[in-house]
Amino acid sequence: MPRSPNSPRPKAGSVTLATVAQRAGVSPQTVSNALNSPELLRPETLERVRRTIDELGYRPHRAAQTLRTRSSKLIGYGIRPTAPGTSAPVMDRFLHALSQTADEAGYRILLFASPPGSAGLDGYEELLDLHSVDGFVLSGTERGDQRQAWLEKRGVPFVGFGRMWSGRQIGDWVDVDGASGTDAAVEHLVALGHRRIAFLGWPRGSGVGDDRAMGWQRAMQRHGLPVRGKRAQSIDDIASAQAAVGPLLDAGVTAVIAASDMLALGCYHALRERRAVPGKDVAVVGFDDSPTAALLSPGLSTVAQPLEAVGRECVRLLLARMSELGAPPERVLLEPSLVVRNSTSASDD
Amino acid sequence: MPRSPNSPRPKAGSVTLATVAQRAGVSPQTVSNALNSPELLRPETLERVRRTIDELGYRPHRAAQTLRTRSSKLIGYGIRPTAPGTSAPVMDRFLHALSQTADEAGYRILLFASPPGSAGLDGYEELLDLHSVDGFVLSGTERGDQRQAWLEKRGVPFVGFGRMWSGRQIGDWVDVDGASGTDAAVEHLVALGHRRIAFLGWPRGSGVGDDRAMGWQRAMQRHGLPVRGKRAQSIDDIASAQAAVGPLLDAGVTAVIAASDMLALGCYHALRERRAVPGKDVAVVGFDDSPTAALLSPGLSTVAQPLEAVGRECVRLLLARMSELGAPPERVLLEPSLVVRNSTSASDD
DNA sequence: CAACGGTTTTGGAACGCTCCAATGAACTCG
DNA sequence: CGAGTTCATTGGAGCGTTCCAAAACCGTTG
Structure with a gap:
C-alpha cells in the first residue's frame, strides 16, 4: 500500500494484466504468477512486477477470474x-x-x-x-x-x-445451544432461592422451542424440582403470552423462564395486570437479548446468543x-x- | 417454467450457449439474441430456441456476461x-x-x-x-x-x-421528511388538546436531529404555541434522556415529542420516577417505530419511516x-x- | 563443450458471452 | 428477371484472466 493517496492513478478499470506486463517488461503470465504464485518468480522480478502493479494501481478483474477459475468468491x-x-x-x-x-x-x-x-x-x-x-x-x-x-x-x-x-x-x-441457555437460567434462579420456576414456551413442534424447553426441564429435574403444571405455551405474541402465563402466576410460581423476549414481555404485562412487579414479586427471564430487553423496566434478564x-x-x-x-x-x-x-x-x- | 420439477436436467453449469445452439440447430449468436433481443428472431425460431433453453436448463454465465458487457448487475x-x-x-x-x-x-x-x-x-x-x-x-x-x-x-x-x-x-x-413527522406529531397532540408540548432531541449539529426539531418548532409556531424553554437535549441513551427531560416535566409540559424511541423511553422512565403514567398524565411521542415501541406499555405512539x-x-x-x-x-x-x-x-x- | 537437471519465463489456448460486420434468404420493384 | 432492400442469421474477434506445455536461461557436470 505504499502509494500516496493522491498520486494520479491511470484511470482505474482499464489497467489489465497486459498493461502491467508491458510496463514491467515481462509477459502477462508472469504478472499473474506474481500475484498467485509468487514463489515461482525470481525475487528481483517479483519485486519489479509488484512495484509496477502498485504504480499503475492494477486490480484483477473479478469477472475474468471467475470465468477462468470457476470460482466467484x-x-x-x-x-x-x-x-x-x-x-x-x-x-x-x-x-x-x-x-x-x-x-x-x-x-x-x-x-x-x-x-x-x-x-x-x-x-x-x-x-x-x-x-x-x-x-x-x-x-x-x-x-x-x-x-x-x-x-x-x-x-x-x-x-x-x-x-x-x-x-x-x-x-x-x-x-446455539438453547437448552444450555435455559438450563443456565434455571441455575441462576435456583441460586437466588427460587424453586417454583415455570417455563413459558412456544407450541411444541418447533425445534428451537422444544430445545429451550428441554434445557429448563433437565435443569429442574437435576435439582429435584417439579415441572408438572409449570409449563405454558403461546405463540410469539404479547397478548396471547399474557393470557397463557396467567394461570401459572395465579398458581404461585415465583419465576418464569420464557422462550423469547416477546413471551417474557407478555409475562411482564400479566404481572402488571396483577399489580405485581417483575423482578420483585416474580422473576422473569427472556431469550434473545433483543434490544428491547435492555430498554424495559425493569431490565429483562435474558439469554444472549453469541x-x-x-x-x-x-x-x-x-x-x-x-x-x-x-x-x-x-x-x-x-x-x-x-x-x-x-x-x-x-x-x- | 414448463418443466416438471424432477425431470433429469443435464448437469447444470456445463450447459453453455454453444450447447443450446447445437441442440437447436442454430448459431450461438442466435441463442444469445433469443435472450437479449428476441425481436430480432423469426417467431418460430425464437420458440424453438426457447424450448431448447428450457429443456437443457440453460442459464447464462454471469461472469462471462460481465466480462463482455462490463456490467456486473x-x-x-x-x-x-x-x-x-x-x-x-x-x-x-x-x-x-x-x-x-x-x-x-x-x-x-x-x-x-x-x-x-x-x-x-x-x-x-x-x-x-x-x-x-x-x-x-x-x-x-x-x-x-x-x-x-x-x-x-x-x-x-x-x-x-x-x-x-x-x-x-x-x-x-x-x-424521509423528519420535520414533517414531528410536525404531524404536534398536530396530533394539539388535536387532543395539548398546548404545552416539549421536544426532547439530540444535541444540535446532527442533520437528522435538527430536522426533526425543526418540524416541531414550525408546527408549534403555526399554532401560536410557545417553544421557548420547551426543548431539551440528550444523547441517544435512556439514562441521560431521563435526566434531560426531567426539568421539562417538572415545568409542567403535558406532552413530549422525542427525536427517537430511545429518547421517548427515557421519558417513560422520568415519568415513572415521578409516579406519573405515560399517555395518561403526559403524552409521549417517539420516532422510528422500532419494534420496542409496540412492546412498551403503554404502547408508544411514534413516527414510522416508510x-x-x-x-x-x-x-x-x-x-x-x-x-x-x-x-x-x-x-x-x-x-x-x-x-x-x-x-x-x-x-x- | 555438449549434455543435463533445475529454475524462471513465455506463448497460446480457453473460459462463455456479446459486439460488430458480413452473409444469406426472401421479397419488392423497375 | 436482375438489382435493390429488408429481414434473419451467422462467423469471428475479443473481454481479462489462468491453465498448460513448451521454451529459454542458468550453472553443473561428464
Missing part, C-alpha cells in the same frame, strides 16, 4: 422475511459478523431476498447458476427444511445457521467445506450466555 | 455498524426492501461491511474495482460525509439513503442514474406516518 445469503424465533435485530448482528469474516477471507456476501410467499428453492437455483456463488449460508432453518437436501444433491457447499431438527442430518451447521461467533463459525465451516468437499461434516454448538438484569434481581429500577 | 451496499439515528432493526427492513426491488430489476445486492474503525473509503475503492459493482447505495449518511464526493469523482452511480446535510448537494438521494418505500425508491433512482449518467439528480423526500398508540391516548394499557 461469492457467498450467497438468503435473507428471509424474519422467520419465527429469529428476531430481525438479531439477524442484523449476525449478518454483520458474517460479512466481516467473509471479507477477511476474500469473500463477499451476495444478498438474496426470497420473496415473501415462495418456499424459496427456485430462487436458490437461479442464484446458484446465475452468479455461481461458491457456497451458501442458510439461516432460519426450520423443521422439514428442504434446502439442505436440495443443496447437497447439487453438491453445493453450504452451512446452516441452525441445526437440522428432524430427519437425517445433512451438511455442516452452526447453532451471534458474532456464529457468523465467524459459519464462514469458517463454509471455507473448510469448499476446500474439501468430501470431508466429514462439522457441527458446532455454541454456548449462549445469560445476561442478568433487574428482572431477576429486584432493585428499584 | 451488482449493487454495492455498505452496511455500517449501526450509525446514530438509524437503529439496526430499522435498517433490516430497509435492506429487505432494497434487495427485493433490486432483484426484480435483475440486480443483486453485494454486501460490504465497512470495518468498525475505518472511515471506509479505501474499502469502497477495492469493492468497486474488484467486483465492479454497477452502482452503490449509501446509507447512514452523515454531516461531512465524504463518500458522495468520492463516488462522484470516480463517476460511479450511487444513491444515498439520507440527504446531504451540509455543503454542496451531490448526486441523488432518498430521504422504509420499504425508501428501499424501492433507492433502487429506482439508482437504475435511472445508471442508465443515464448525465441526467439531473433526483431527490426524493418521503412522508413518514404517525403510528398512534396508547402513549397519546390514555386508556388503561
